Amino acid sequence: TATQSVSDETLQLLADEMNYNVQIVSPEEEDRELLESFDIEFGEDEGGEEDLVVRPPVVTVMGHVDHGKTRLLDAIRKTNVIAGEAGGITQHIGAYQVATEVNDEERKITFIDTPGHEAFTAMRARGAKSTDIAILVVAANDGVMPQTVEALNHAKAADVPIVVAVNKIDVEGADPTKVRGQLTEYGLVAEEYGGDTMFVDISAKQGLHIDSLLEAVILTADASLDLRANPNQDAQGISIESRLDRGRGAVATVLVQRGTLRVGDTMVVGDAYGRVRAMLDDNGNNVAEAGPSTPVQVLGLTNVPGAGDNFLVVEEDRTARQIAEKRAARERNAAFAKRTR
Known part of the structure; x- marks a missing residue:
């Protein structure tokens, strides 16, 4: 039927029968395409050699x-x-x-x-x-x-x-x-x-x-x-762990890999997004910004991201919401496809 899910191999067979060329993309590649549609480069330091500084x-x-x-x-x-x-x-x-x-x-x-x-x-x-x-x-x-x-x-x-x-x-x-x-x-x-x-x-x-x-x-x-990174760009990195805190909402620990994360930045972490309300270091002190290789706890996300989800800072709240929604929809479809088999 039109709504049935099939495995990658079956898909290839069907495509060959119908003379179609099917390309199966990994979630990572799909994500890269999604970000490119917003003109965002993930995983690259901007600028040249002179912009890079040593990181821990x-x-x-x-x-x-x-x-x-x-x-x-x-x-x-x-x-x-x-x-x-x-x-x-x-x-x-x-x-x-x-x-x-x-x-x-x-x-x-x-x-x-x-x-x-x-x-x-x-x-x-x-x-x-x-x-x-x-x-x-x-x-x-x-x-x-x-x-x-x-x-x-x-x-x-x-x-x-x-x-x-x-x-x-x-x-x-x-x-x-x-x-x-x-x-x-x-x-x-x-x-x-x-x-x-x-x-x-x-x-x-x-x-x-x-x-x-x-x-x-x-x-x-x-x-x-x-080990060098450019501290003067929009922050990017990964989430290490996260949880739902009773008083503070979704709390995520992120590791900044490049750029500098500041309070007030709009960020997307996996399918969660939000404006950074506050950042805490490992001693529980409030910090205003975090540079490359710095781990901080971030408050202000809409929901709890997964471990290993990448995060990036974007200019506008709207962009953040769109990226997060597209990622969430993709996750939902994938889960749905698994369930109907």
Whole structure:
């Protein structure tokens, strides 16, 4: 019937029978076409080389369950929480920024603190290049486990450099050398063995060598990546997580990738849109603007966007609404097509 949904293969067969040429486009390509119809370039820095400035690396921590990912993220935060802030971190926004000193120069690093691979995979599946570097946490007493390999493969598929944190070196039976040996089989060769992967022995529990790990991240970023973005354009980036808050409505944590996001900007995030009413940083303080690689929590959206949805700032509220509505309609049609099969 005219309203029936068919699979891609059936569609191709029917088209051949009727001498039509069918092109099947991915949602990403469709989205790009939609934005181009509004004259918006997504994913490109405007201007030339001289407009680009260095931005902090964005890091995801991955590894086997129980190997200390969460403990490590806490330890990194603790070394960085401004002394005297009672009660430490005030809220969890899914990402935060820390500062570390490398060669007497203060450098920032942004950590995406989402529950492990799921979010990373969701973002990667949607073509969102959210992470610049992956920290692979391996426990020195357990060595390489199935999920370690899984995390490693995710990072390799996403083509991001890996820094290995060998955790729990204070535990009985810890053997950091064994970990280095095991990971050699998976193509991660430690620098001391003539490879180019940095391994750092740490103890998240005792807070040992956390600074060395942060330094390794910066050095790896400097050595193998060119992390620059143009801060002087309309902001673009991705949403990391979002939720419905009773008092404040839809709250989304976004990571600015290029441009600068300001309070009062009109933004589209996936099929949500709205004017930025307020922005909060990872300590719960109000901020007026956020530059490249900065994570902020945004208030003022119409509904809750998904993790990995891209966001962009547009000139007019009307444009924002049209883009959001077209995206929502597309999602609806896709869901409907799935349901009627």
